[in-house]
Amino acid sequence: MAALFRAAGLHSLAGLRILDVGCGRGASLRQFLEYGADPGLLWGVDLMEESVRESRRLGPHLKVICGSAGELPFPDASFHMVCQSMVFTSVLEDRLRGRIAAEIHRVLAGGGKFLWYDFAYDNPWNPEARGITRDEIAHLFPGFARQIRRITVAPPLARLLGRLGPLVYDLAAQMRLLCTHDLCLMEKPGGRAAALPPPAKGTIRAD
Numbered sequence: 287m288a289a290l291f292r293a294a295g296l297h298s299l300a301g302l303r304i305l306d307v308g309c310g311r312g313a314s315l316r317q318f319l320e321y322g323a324d325p326g327l328l329w330g331v332d333l334m335e336e337s338v339r340e341s342r343r344l345g346p347h348l349k350v351i352c353g354s355a356g357e358l359p360f361p362d363a364s365f366h367m368v369c370q371s372m373v374f375t376s377v378l379e380d381r382l383r384g385r386i387a388a389e390i391h392r393v394l395a396g397g398g399k400f401l402w403y404d405f406a407y408d409n410p411w412n413p414e415a416r417g418i419t420r421d422e423i424a425h426l427f428p429g430f431a432r433q434i435r436r437i438t439v440a441p442p443l444a445r446l447l448g449r450l451g452p453l454v455y456d457l458a459a460q461m462r463l464l465c466t467h468d469l470c471l472m473e474k475p476g477g478r479a480a481a482l483p484p485p486a487k488g489t490i491r492a493d
Contacts, residue, residue: 315328363392
């Protein structure tokens with residue numbers, strides 16, 4: 287994630303209004319604080335009330351609400367960055383996927399960034415999850431510029447390799463054929479989001 291941000295010229299998330307769609311317990315929002323994001327500008331939305339309560343407990347300074355990703359309660363073009371992690375793969379209905387994508391497009395400002403992390407393949411052990419191909423990503427977000435990296439060793443294999451130590455896993459992760467997720471940073475066309483401040487305290491590191 288840090289490497290993609292730096293490649294896109296994002297040296298800090300300071301001053302950016304950010305929304306995490308399907309934020310769960312708020313892990314991504316709290317990680318953005320390490321990249322210089324302002325707590326008062328971070329928002330999260332999740333369908334599960336239990337996840338929202340836990341997110342508020344772990345990050346009481348964050349604004350997290352319970353709601354549907356298919357009907358976001360925010361004005362048009364109100365965020366500089368939107369992110370989603372493992373949301374689309376859990377939505378099996380094409381129409382709902384399209385509605386969620388349309389809502390993300392609507393609330394993201396022109397020139398804003400959209401961070402995507404999700405399965406690239408179907409999970410044969412979980413019929414409730416369906417992978418998203420890169421062609422499907424392009425169809426859901428037409429006109430968006432994209433940087434994509436294939437990451438994350440297939441979970442069953444990763445659990446096995448994890449017992450052998452982090453070095454073994456890191457070596458396996460460098461073999462992209464063993465990886466099953468896409469990490470993608472996209473940019474919405476039609477204008478520029480608010481300019482970022484120069485690198486300073488809280489600068490994003492790629493290590």
